[in-house]
Amino acid sequence: MSDEVGFAFEGVDRARWRHRRPEGPARGIVAVLTVLAIVGVLGGGLWYGGTKLFSAADYAGPGDGEVVVEVKDGDTATDIAGSLVQAGVVKSAAAFVDAAEDNSDSKNIQVGSYILRKQMKAADALLMLLDLKNRNISKVTLPEGITHLQAYDRLAEATGIPVAEFKKAGKDPQKLGVPALWFKRTDGKKVDKANIEGFLYPATYEFARDATATDVLKVIVKNFNAEMAELKFAATVTAELNISPYEALVAASIAQVEALLAKDMAPVARVLYNRAYTGNFPCGCLQLDSTVNYWLRINGKEAKSSEKLLTTEMHDPDNPYRYNAKGMTIGPISNPGEVALKGAMSPPKSKFYFFVTVDQKGAMAYGETYADHERNIQEACKNGIPIC
Template identity: 35%
Template sequence: MTEYGRGQGSEPWHPEDPLFGDGGWEGQQQAHAGQQPAYGGQPQHYPQQPQYGDWGTGEQSGYGQSQQYQQQYDPQQYGGQGHQQYDENGWPTGTHAQAPYPDPADPYGQQTVGYDGQQPDYYGTPDAYPPPEPPSRRSEEPEQRTDWDPGPDQGEHAFFAGGDDDDDSDEPGDDSGRGDRRGRGGKPKKRRSGCACLVVVLVFGGGLSGVGYYGYQFYQDRFGAAPDFAGDGTNETVTVTIPKGAGGYAIGQELKKQGVVKSVDAFVAAQSQNPDGKTIQAGVYVMKKEMSAASAVEMMLDPSSQNNLIIAEGSRNTAVYQEIDKRLELSKGTTAKAAKENYKDLGLPDWALNHPNLKDPLEGFLYPSSYAVSKGQKPEAVLKEMVARANEKYEELGLETKAKSLGLDGPWQLLTVASLAQAEGTSHDDFRKMAEVVYNRLEPGNPETYGSLEFDSTYNYIKNQSKIDLSIAELRQYDNPYNTYYVKGLPPGPIDNPGEEALRGALNPTDDGWYYFISLDGKTSKFTKTLAEHEELVEEFNASRSGD
């Protein structure tokens, strides 16, 4: 039969024993049996334990029966405690009687007592090794070291490390070393560094400065005046290109990029204060650097500041090509050659292609307007922009949809009629009448011309000239498809680039029966319905010229 509670007991205490005061499993078994470990080689007395199957009566009758335990103490070894007695019911007796229930701090029910009658320290505090000696044996407290340094992570706070004017020593004026500045609790006393405080001041000062700066920027962005230059600018000039449809902010961004204005907001504000309500047109402007926003707006509204290529109404392609060469600083004939070789790639509509006997396939499609042309551009790019502008206008006016209603084969013929009205008209007021003259003469059975146009402008176009003193004999003898004195009907194509008024006149001609016209002063035209009325005007014109 195996016995429980029997054994040799715990070993004597050893100074290097980390479990001093803890008897382990065997010690706990002994505690349940009412035993205390012996120290210093003192024998221990164990009460007789019942064995399994040894169920008797009386004091050794086992579970459910009262037991009497007797524990011996050495009065000299255990602080003077005497012999503990128990009554017949198992309760302790005498002045040192203890409750039969275990102490909550000692869950295993053991009450190990040290040399001085106090509980031992199980948690490894500095006083745990070795255990304190009895008062009679204690020696004087050793002298503390004066060279003690807690190190960077001991006894000092990393932020307030160092000292200040406050001295926390026990004695006023105590200037002993670090070891003498330990308090009664064993903790080193700390002193704050003036350098650390300066760092704190700088950190908070820098934070306040940053908040102030960004607060000022926030105010300036939302409530302050936009940054702006002063004056009319420097002597340095730049070329600024403003694309079509650009608004105030887009223009301001381009000006700021070129160094003309200081901020976009300043320019937009100045433009909104324009009293005349004028708008800045697309084009090329010669501007000064570092101009005030108001000065920049004023200059851009002045037509003289624009450096655009202006295509006048009724201009022929030959003149347009020459102007492009000059603006791009190209050799003469460069743009004309590019137009001849690349006209199919410049965006012409389908109805403008594949017409025979054309002098220039692009005639009529270099729309009169203002174009931003500057050195460095390719001539093809400039021509493509002009063709695109023409397509936009022709679609807007409806040339393709309205040509049939006017008795024409298509928009190509309608564009040619507009170019004739543009070439022969002298003012915007007579374009509708001029267009009616064209339509009436085109009628094959008309009693005045019988289908012949007989316009001097067609002859001048093929000759690339602008003469007015032309003889009928000369005109009728020149064999060329564009010479309407030689062939009936319309020329192969447009003879110039008509403007919007001429186009509208061709789309909406008068219906008054006009067949003839003449300009007496070179500015206005007079229209007649019969040849006789026309001859009277011719005699009047010749008389005025002979009198000069």
């Protein structure tokens, strides 16, 4: 779909009046009455010899109130003019077509919904259509790695819809369009079907200003489904990793938070799989501060750096995301983007069970044994990473 409207000034003949000698008084009167009748019906202008004799019917003022007008793909100047007349924005179609013909920027009007005023001067209405600030949309960017609660805060700020309404609408992800296949696991753990975490795909979105919280979340989930289909995520992880799509989504959400650099997201995902599924990691758990911090965040508490986390917080038996919980974490801890998702679906093969950030740029080092991990930690300490 083109973002610009293709104008053709159709429907308004620029009055190529033929100049003929009158054939008597009666014929001249009839001709004048005919012309005036046409002008009255069309509300348009009358041209003679390239000179405009009468102006198209137009409002004089800036207008008032609010009205929504839709510009559709393929609309001509006449189409838009008709919509404006019907909405009560301009007085005549001809006035808007005149304004569009006089303004070379009119070809740049973009497809979309606009908030205009009623009873406007046609030229002013044109300028409002050219100003994207008048589009009937709310625009918001959801970055990679934020939680659903952080997403709700951003959405509420952009749309004016209360956070409480997003929380209510988000309690049933399947009604929002998340397919049932995402609520199954192969490791025996039960999926919380009321948990929308992981399904709010990071991107920049535009929403109609009259959209509800449900409308907004449905758009985001629809994008999630489209991206997963494009990546062939579900089919790939099921066939190549022998795990459910949901478990891979969990891994992607953790890699998104743990890895600072894009190149580390896939290797981190492999470490998670090695710990959770191989049976070669002593506790068969993930032992991650990030999952503990997620639990703190969604319960209204501040996340803490590794050295400040209390043992009681890390091993809280009421926390399903606790440090020593068996297997892959119970649910996503963020909303991962494309790089993290690709890393989780196609991680490089390795025997690594440990990773740690080792420099100020965020690069990671990996180890097979705890002795390897300790050496990497010492390197990190030398580089000023506060983990010692």
